[in-house]
Amino acid sequence: MPRVIKTERDHQRALARVDELFAATPDTPEGDELELWLLLIEKFEDEVFPVDPPDPIEAIRFRMDQANLKQKDLIPIIGSKSKVSEVLAGKRDLSLTMIRRLVDELGIPADVLLRQKGSVPVAQDFLELGKRFPLAEMVKRGWLDGVVKSLKEAREQLDDVLAKFTEPVGDPTSLEVFNRQMSRCGNAKDDAALVAWQIRVMSVAKQRAKLTYESGTVDESFLREVARLSFFNDGPKLAQEFLAKNGIHLIVERHLPRTYLDGAAMRLGDDGRLIAMTLRHDRLDNFWFVLLHELAHISLHIDKGVCQAVFDNLDERGTDKIEREADALASDSLIPKSVWRDARLTVRSSFGDVKSFADHHRIHPAIPAGRIRYESGNFKVFARLVGSGQVRQQFEH
Template sequence: MIYSDKQYGVASARLNELRDAVAAAKARETDQAWLKQAEIAGIKSQIADIEAELAEYDLLKSGQVSFSKTYALEELPRVLVQARIASGMSQTDLAEKLGMKPQQVQRYEASDYMGASLGRLIEISKALGVKASGSFEGPKQAGGSVFAWGDADDIVWGQLPYREMIKRKWFDMPRGANPVERVKEYFLRAAGPQFATALHRKKMHSGNAPNEYALLAWQARVLEKARGKIEAQKIGRFDVDDRWMPQLVELTKRKDGPKRACELLARKGIVLIVERHLPGSYLDGAAMLADGGTPVVGLTLRHDRLDNFWFVLMHELGHVFLHLFDGLRFDFFDEEDGSDGDTIEAEADRFALDALIPSDLWDQCLSRFALSEEAVKIDAETIGIDPSIIAGRIRKERGNYTILNDLIGLGQVRAQLEEAGDDLD
């Protein structure tokens, strides 16, 4: 982990060296191609690690994360460093606040606080706002939450909502079996232990405090269903190229648009899974990578409306094209009405809005002021989209969810996806 601006500079310089090394290795002629490829792969692995550390430092320092939680006691040193950076404090600032020399804070962090007494750890935790549960709540409340486990052994399996999972028949519960052991077996089979590690941190954009174990369980179910489609060879090859998005927007005009959207995404290498949210998750959609790097978009249809379906789908696709492959190593979970102020989520929102209604066309929509169904339909016909999209955007921008109710496509999504064969249990 990067602890300071100085280390950030060193890491950046090292990153450039490694990139140069990759270029040199590619240009070098050799008779042993396999050895050359192995060398390049090894260097790229180092590059990915450094890029992830730089991205995390940037994210923390920008104030885009206001909450982080971990469960293993040995992860406490990392949480303390996260809290310091997210609070905008340097090592010197923290030392001054504690009345000690900056060199002492540097030694503490460099040694993962191994030399610190319990009393000192408590003092530092209080100074940084870190709670005994292993979390921090920074001063910049940006509506972002991050959940991370060191590894699968850190999970308290009994906190997974196994009763609800059994009720939904996600796994069998033989008479006399231990439900905690069964839910652990299910998660490891459905998602895999790697999805409960720092390589798959959960970033939640929400206006509510989510239950992180509900997120984890829901993700396992989505990945299980996605793997079934991938193994059945129903998913094409994915390229990070969004030039086909107009084809998706064109489908909004069709009555069976959501069903056809599933089919189009599959051809483009993206798995779309619909799975009801679990209690306490306040979830509308998510974007993640399955094993092998296939993008997976999960939707809950918590609000069974056309306007919600299209916006949330486009928002998650924004994460796919803008963030999933940029080294942040986040699985993104979203509540449609999450808090503002998060740069990453704002980028995904802008991607969705521009894909559905380009800004220049939105400026020309008279229905924004007329607020009549007739005006909305005229604008929708002019732009070439379903009226629900315009109606939904007007309602959201005005903060008035009592208008244009007959145009938002209430109850028109879940039924057709069920008909398409998606298991929406």
């Protein structure tokens, strides 16, 4: 009776039995036995004697022979006469862009061509989004250094650019920004640019030392401790160090065109947290409020699973619940409501009054000055106290 083939001796016995049954009539006991033996033999041979797929270059040459193509016919697919020659000679690896075109134009199976590349093409939906990435700005900022040398090359090899750019963060379609309903909170004007920026800040964080965050670390006392660092001239850098010691990355990366971002808070893997700030407004009052606002999101929303990532444009202060909650906690952590009410500081207060209040509460005068400006809507007062141009320089050395 047929049985699972485990050894070469079993294999030889099975082949001998197939010879005996080869002339069996279908749908008879002997025919059924023959069919079962053939299935068992095929399974054993597939496991023990796998057939290697053809070499990618051999597959291309075979397809050229089939279609009567010359090397010049591959120029629109591979890119240039010299590239065609180098690929066919085995001197140049196939790029993902070349692979996609060879699949589309010549019908060569992708799994055959990918044997040489050792990677897989990016998902089609992400490729479509990637076509809208601000590639010129990304090249200008050096985000694609080591990947391509020019904007022209980036556009010609978009598959490869996206694969390399997203490699540190894994599957880009798993990023929170792709799930608006459950994982991502906040808005931006240009989704493609937002995704590119998120990948960038996450990649920078992952290239630094791994930090482990314990959920619940950010509470009211933690936030007030961060706020007190504003008292020092190098407070922003001290805050970055303090957050790192508590498992939170603080990355500064300018926003991309049409994103209008001030900052973002996001989960980084299972046990990491990341705050990214753009310093779109390079002022100390803005820095401290945005930082505390993003930390509030970690405490109130990310640690509790409400969102996995939050993206903020604080020029358009949100009216939804999570933004009101983050605003309230950030404001109260910088200056408690009762303290602010008793201070009675207004646009008519003197510089000395504002500075005395800040010194007494051991915070930077930019914080009360910024709150007066925001609450009054008069952004001309106390301009000398809000620390214009004093933040970015701390992160560029």
